[in-house]
Structures are given as C-alpha cells and as structure tokens.
Amino acid sequence: MSQLPPSLRPATRLIHGGTVRSNFGETSEALFLTSGYVYDSAEQAEGTFNGSVEHYQYSRFANPTVVMLETRLALVEGAEACRTTATGMAAVHACLLSHLKTGDRVVASRALFGSCHWIVSTLLPRYGIAAEFVDGADLAQWRAALARPAQLVLVETPSNPKLELVDLRAVSELAHAAGAIVVVDNVFATPLGQQPLELGADVVVYSCTKHIDGQGRVLGGAVLGRKKWVEETLQPFLRNTGPALSPFNAWVLLKGLETLALRVDAACRGAAAIAAFLADRAEVRRVWYPTRADHPQHALAAAQMQGGGTVVTFELADKDAAFAAMNRFRLIAVSNNLGDSKSLATHPATTTHMRIGAEERARLGITDGVIRLSVGLEDPDDLRDDLAQALSGG
C-alpha cells in the first residue's frame, strides 16, 4: 500500500490510518480472527522467534486486525506507539504495573474512575508502592505532593462525574521535576477533544468501550506513548501477562473510529445545548460542563480542550428528586455506561461511586442529588423534551 500523506487531518486518519489490505483488495479492514500463524518452514519459525524474520507469531503478542487499530489510534493521537488491551482497566493496570516496582511512589488525582482508584489505593500498596491522592484542580496540592520524588502521576481530566479538570501542562512540569511519568486517562475528552501528549503528558490511556466503540457493543482499552517506553516497558508486561484484545473487538473498534469525529462532534454539541437547557430549569441546583462560563475552570477548559465533551452533570434537590426524574425518563436510559450513541443517565452516589463511601463522596462533591448524563446522538430537542417532562413531574 502506498504511504498515506503525513499531513492528513485527524478526521481522515480516523478512516484510513493503519489500513493494510490483504491480497483480496477488500475495501473494509479484514477481520483476522485467528489465534495463531503458520510458517513456510521450520527455518521461518526459528527466524520469527529469534527476530531475524518479521512474521506474526501468536495473537497474544500481535494480530493484523489489532495492529491496524493500534496504528490508527497512534496516528490520531499523534503518539509514537500504541498497544491495545481487552478493557480500559487492563490498559490502566498494565501501565501502572509495568512501570512501577516496590518502593516507588504514585501521586494521583482523587477524582478517578472507581477501579483506577482501587488499583492505586488498594492494589499498589500491597506490592509496597505508596499512593498519595490530591485534589486534581488544586495546583498547591500537586506542588506539595510532588516536592518529593515520585515515579508515576495518574490523572483523569475531565473527571467522572463532576467534570473537574487537571492542568495537564502545569502538573506534567511538576511531575517531571519529581522524576515521574504522567499517565492521563483521556476517556471523557476523547482523542479529538484533548491531546495530553502535546500538553506534556507521557502516556495516554483509553477505555475504547466508551466513545471509540460508541455504540455499546464491545470492551477494549488502549495505551499510547513513546516507542521506547511502549516497546521496552509496556510490551513485555502485556506479552507475558496476556490482557490481549480480541481481533473481533479490534475490528468493531476500527469501524467505530471511522465515525468517531462525526459522533463526538454531534454529541458535544448536544451536550452543550442540554447543559444550557438544564441551567435554566428551576429544579436544577447546578450544572457542570467544562466550557460553560459558570464552570470554575472554564478558562483551563478553553486552553487545553477542544469542546466540553459529551457528558453533562447536574444536581437536583436530593436523592428522591434524582430518582423520580430518572424513573420518569422515556427516552434517556438509566445506565452506568457512557460515551454511547444512546443517552444514558447515572446516579453516581448509589452506583458508580457507591463503593468509595460517603466521606469520599462528600469530598468529591458527589451529593445524592447529582445525576451524570452521557449525551448521545438523539435529536437534542427530543432529549430536552424528555428532560423537561421528567423534571416537571411527567
């Protein structure tokens, strides 16, 4: 295949990046649903194992469909290398465990996805890796925590569910001075809405389960970073521990990427419109959406994001009001997932953030009235109608 022009814009890379056609000249990417590979000879097998021959070896290590996805994701992110995993959590876990060892220290923003929080607060200390949490929006806390040496900084921005931002440029500088690499969970922003590597981060992770599939079908994860780190640190961990992405799921995700720009753009416009609508409703105490003037960090959002993302969070009076509204939705579904073409509403205090306990929820401002709305691809007017009838009592 002829080389794609390097100047291609992201929307074009999402469609063409990484495609390798077989001898059949198929238009759509081929699905190589195979666990293993055969060799022409014993010599070719020997050469494959000793590295003198380039040949697929085993799909736990690499697979042509999976490699197409990894190449495309790297091109879109502007990263030197990418590896994919079976889930987003496998990606986060592999990042942390491949880089860290006993005696190391991790600093993380407090507002992390629940399972990321569990890995840092509960799993890592079992292996003698110290963890410190800071309020992600508070640079003074980052400065204090990173005044001592650390090996890894983990942040999620915008965070789930309160859409709090971390200043990626400032935190990356502090982290590097402390000796740490910066890992950014970029799920909420998507690769089109924020480029952490350009802002100074070292590694970006995704749950491809969210916007990259975007149609609620498969789980997947991705890690992107420098070639040297990916090949020397991450890759041996992945090869030998085995959280490989299924080629089938890779194929679904490749097809998801083709429409990512259209979907994310439409959902972001829908989310901004819904945020404006909710802010005007008497029943709504507060709305959080990064690019709104009433978001405490909207200047930072403008500086480091393109658009505000597809999630809007809002607060009603209490749990009864939140549950009543959610139970009256006719179009919006109650679900703990996000980044789907269908609009999904979550009550974080009793679901996604139930396990962290009341004290930590209070610290994160996740009251019983908070609802997280992942805005999908429905006509925003229909979503507004559904929200209006749900808020006013049906």
Ligand SMILES: *Cc1c(COP(=O)(O)O)cnc(C)c1O
């Ligand atoms: C969903 C999610 C994850 C975990 O991804 P899975 O694919 O569910 O394993 C991690 N971080 C964030 C921000 C997420 O939304």
